[in-house]
Amino acid sequence: MIPKRETRTIHVRDLAIGGEAPIAVQSMAATRTQDVEATLRQVQILNEAGADIVRIAVDSKADVDCLAEIRAETDARLSVDLQESYKLATLVAPHVDKIRYNPGHLHHHEKARPIPEKVAFLAETAGEHGCAVRIGVNAGSIAPDYKERHGDDRTSAIAQCAADHCELLDAADFHNYVVSIKDSDPRLVVEANQRFAEARPDVPLHLGVTEAGMPPDGVIKTRIAFEQLLSCGIGDTIRVSLTVPFDDKGLEIVEGRAILADIEAGRFRSVPKNFFDGLNIISCPSCSRVENERFIELAEEVKEMTRYAAEHDLTIAVMGCRVNGPGETDDADLGLWCGPSRVNLKRGPEDAGSYTYEEVLGSLRVELDALIAARVS
Numbered sequence: 001m002i003p004k005r006e007t008r009t010i011h012v013r014d015l016a017i018g019g020e021a022p023i024a025v026q027s028m029a030a031t032r033t034q035d036v037e038a039t040l041r042q043v044q045i046l047n048e049a050g051a052d053i054v055r056i057a058v059d060s061k062a063d064v065d066c067l068a069e070i071r072a073e074t075d076a077r078l079s080v081d082l083q084e085s086y087k088l089a090t091l092v093a094p095h096v097d098k099i100r101y102n103p104g105h106l107h108h109h110e111k112a113r114p115i116p117e118k119v120a121f122l123a124e125t126a127g128e129h130g131c132a133v134r135i136g137v138n139a140g141s142i143a144p145d146y147k148e149r150h151g152d153d154r155t156s157a158i159a160q161c162a163a164d165h166c167e168l169l170d171a172a173d174f175h176n177y178v179v180s181i182k183d184s185d186p187r188l189v190v191e192a193n194q195r196f197a198e199a200r201p202d203v204p205l206h207l208g209v210t211e212a213g214m215p216p217d218g219v220i221k222t223r224i225a226f227e228q229l230l231s232c233g234i235g236d237t238i239r240v241s242l243t244v245p246f247d248d249k250g251l252e253i254v255e256g257r258a259i260l261a262d263i264e265a266g267r268f269r270s271v272p273k274n275f276f277d278g279l280n281i282i283s284c285p286s287c288s289r290v291e292n293e294r295f296i297e298l299a300e301e302v303k304e305m306t307r308y309a310a311e312h313d314l315t316i317a318v319m320g321c322r323v324n325g326p327g328e329t330d331d332a333d334l335g336l337w338c339g340p341s342r343v344n345l346k347r348g349p350e351d352a353g354s355y356t357y358e359e360v361l362g363s364l365r366v367e368l369d370a371l372i373a374a375r376v377s
């Protein structure tokens with residue numbers, strides 16, 4: 001049931017992605033990169049679960065030093081997420097097989113340097129060290145110029161941004177790249193990836209629903225997107241992003257392979273028409289930036305506490321860090337982003353106070369009740 005794909009083949013070290021290669025399954029370490037022992041254990045858990053590539057986040061030179069130690073201890077294919085620190089690429093590239101950059105974060109540093117120059121720098125660095133590149137576009141962090149041009153049409157913004165960055169890499173004569181276009185809403189993921197695949201059928205795609213949340217909902221949301229895309233021949237590599245305890249991260253690989261096996265065998269799951277109605281809880285899968293592992297427990301507590309509001313069409317976002325948390329909660333009705341000892345509560349893009357992990361559920365309940373009351377009146 002997975003038709004022949006038409007993308008070109010790229011390589012992440014010895015792993016072929018795209019074209020006739022098997023669909024690769026990836027995940028990401030959730031531990032702090034500077035906790036080398038825990039991160040190595042995390043890489044091992046993912047490897048043993050069958051991960052083809054393991055991604056690690058790097059935000060500082062200290063992270064890079066630890067990455068070098070991790071590299072020396074594992075044969076896993078490693079990918080690194082550069083986030084805002086695109087210039088770290090020169091330090092990171094010698095230790096990894098793939099570099100992921102987010103076009104929405106390139107404007108943060110060296111604002112005067114044109115984006116095409118930054119992309120050319122990344123292409124040159126990756127090329128020198130034999131790394132593949134992922135252009136990782138995320139609807140939660142759209143680059144400001146695309147936000148301006150496309151307004152509320154996030155699908156167009158992210159599909160166009162991905163296509164433009166492909167052109168920038170092509171212009172730099174770098175072709176060993178994949179693209180990912182993600183959002184927490186599987187319907188947007190399907191539409192944006194379809195649109196991109198029409199424009200660039202040659203470029204391999206990495207699929208994922210970001211901030212899909214906890215199982216089983218997180219798996220169902222992901223399955224919805226993967227069934228629609230893979231059955232049309234769109235998608236060359238996948239990740240199932242789940243909010244689960246660090247020791248259970250192998251579940252992302254197990255669920256990814258199960259979804260692939262089902263689609264290959266023609267076993268499609270249908271979901272009720274009203275699946276997207278009612279309360280929607282999105283939560284990030286966590287990564288090395290999580291500042292307090294208590295975040296995972298909090299996400300589960302939010303799910304439990306808000307069950308009483310299940311029939312209301314509201315979105316609550318629970319994010320694990322201050323890097324992406326503030327921006328990625330903006331579009332939710334209520335958002336929580338977690339720091340080391342406090343949780344910041346938001347009402348749409350507005351701040352609604354900072355609380356301890358113990359206090360925040362009570363304040364969330366007050367905000368949720370007020371929103372429900374406002375909609376009813």
Ligand code: SF4
Binds near residue numbers: 287290322323324
């Ligand atoms: S919100 Fe922060 S902790 Fe969660 S996955 Fe994104 S960067 Fe990592």
